[in-house]
Amino acid sequence: MSGKPPLRLASNAVIPGSDRPEVPGVRCEKGHFNHPKVTNCLRCGRPIPFGAPPSNGPRPSVGTLLADDGSVWGLARGCLIGTEPATAAEVQSGAAQAISMRSGANHSMGPVHAEVQIRGWSAFVVDRGAEGGTWLQGPGSQGWDKLGRNEQRELANGSHVSCGGRVLTYLSAWPT
Ligand SMILES: [Zn+2]
Known part of the structure; x- marks a missing residue:
């Protein structure tokens, strides 16, 4: 060794x-x-x-994020989600990709509202402390759980993430 x-x-x-x-x-x-x-x-x-x-x-891409507007992101890297994620240090350095989204009706979306981190073969959603919070609905669940400020949760295949009135669905490329 x-x-x-x-x-x-x-x-x-x-x-x-x-x-x-x-x-x-x-x-x-x-x-x-x-x-x-x-x-x-x-x-x-x-x-x-x-x-x-x-x-x-x-590590290959661990899966994809599908947004409610039909856009798709491969998860070879983590993502920052918000109205202005491209200016964040993680995106500038190339460590994360930017998912720029406007809020849904009657919601507010922060410049960097939520984050998806990749560790090992797993994806995690991380709340970034923006107004309105970050919400998670696990596969087979009917309700939404609000993450605590800066809390992170592992994403199971088929999980839905909601922030700023928008929804993204995580599809794992691998057995989980
Ligand atoms: Zn092969």
Whole structure:
């Protein structure tokens, strides 16, 4: 293990200009890198050999966000959602992508209202303290839960996030 850097910081650390963070996964016989729980390669469909040794690789997109206006964002990186997310430091550095949205009727949307962070193979919604708050509806749930200020929650496949009167749905690309 002498070749490993002694201080590998959190796997979500995204250094501007660096490659995507590495995560543990498995490879198909063609070498495509997949979530460790898949049985077939998501890219080519080949079965993952049983007992394939786990290895680290650059993290593929963990899924997509679908907005209520039909727009779609791939989640290779996290996102900032608001009326003016492009000016935020995380977007300027390239660590996050900007999802610029106007509020729905009778709601207010902050310049950076909510955030989606990617850690490992998982996506998390984070409230950014804007007026009106950030809301989450889990898959199969009928109600909305309001996040506490700056609270974060993991997104399950099919979760809906609401902020500023708008709704985004998280679809995982991988088994969760
Ligand atoms: Zn493959």
